Amino acid sequence: MNIGIDIDGVMTKQDKYVKKYFSKFLQEKNISFKQDRTKARYNMQFGVTQEVEDAFWNEYAFHYAKVVKVMSNASQIIDKLRREGNTITIITARVHSSHQTPEGEKMRQAVKTWLAKNKIYYDNIYFGSEKTGKVALAKESKIEVMIEDSVRNTNELSTFIPVLVFRNQANKKTKGPNKIIVNSWKDVYKTINNLSNINKVKNN
Ligand SMILES: [Mg+2]
Numbered sequence: 001m002n003i004g005i006d007i008d009g010v011m012t013k014q015d016k017y018v019k020k021y022f023s024k025f026l027q028e029k030n031i032s033f034k035q036d037r038t039k040a041r042y043n044m045q046f047g048v049t050q051e052v053e054d055a056f057w058n059e060y061a062f063h064y065a066k067v068v069k070v071m072s073n074a075s076q077i078i079d080k081l082r083r084e085g086n087t088i089t090i091i092t093a094r095v096h097s098s099h100q101t102p103e104g105e106k107m108r109q110a111v112k113t114w115l116a117k118n119k120i121y122y123d124n125i126y127f128g129s130e131k132t133g134k135v136a137l138a139k140e141s142k143i144e145v146m147i148e149d150s151v152r153n154t155n156e157l158s159t160f161i162p163v164l165v166f167r168n169q170a171n172k173k174t175k176g177p178n179k180i181i182v183n184s185w186k187d188v189y190k191t192i193n194n195l196s197n198i199n200k201v202k203n204n
Pocket of ligand 1: 007010148149
């Protein structure tokens, strides 16, 4: 199968990073905040506006790109899926990464460096933007299943392919047809195997 995979929140421990560095940023800027981990969106979790969150990402995007930790078992499972004959297609909408600017190029390089450092090997990589979403890239790259954590992308992609929803605080209410909830990379492996068995039966 051609497996599409998102990076942020699926391969990276984005929540952990934000918890640590968003509070650091807010302290540095003398912005008062209080944490409420039950809220879905990051800015709501800290009780600040979206503008403040945007300012945080503006300042920390390249730091994040460098130091964010890899999700447990991501490298091992992706490797295993690849050795078993699947194609791995990364589709990311990482900030800056779709821009044809020096900053965009710097981010694309940072993403590739992070992937190599964390031993994540892949066949194709596509850089999109949050604005345009991932539908066009998913169709262009002919992926057959997507592993994703964004609510919007999950909703849009599940209209034409199955989506493995990597469960987190922000997508905890997401459910519906073509959406399969996973909680870990081990879950991902089992689910993909089930899907490819279903495909094999269909094609016989
Ligand atoms: Mg994501």
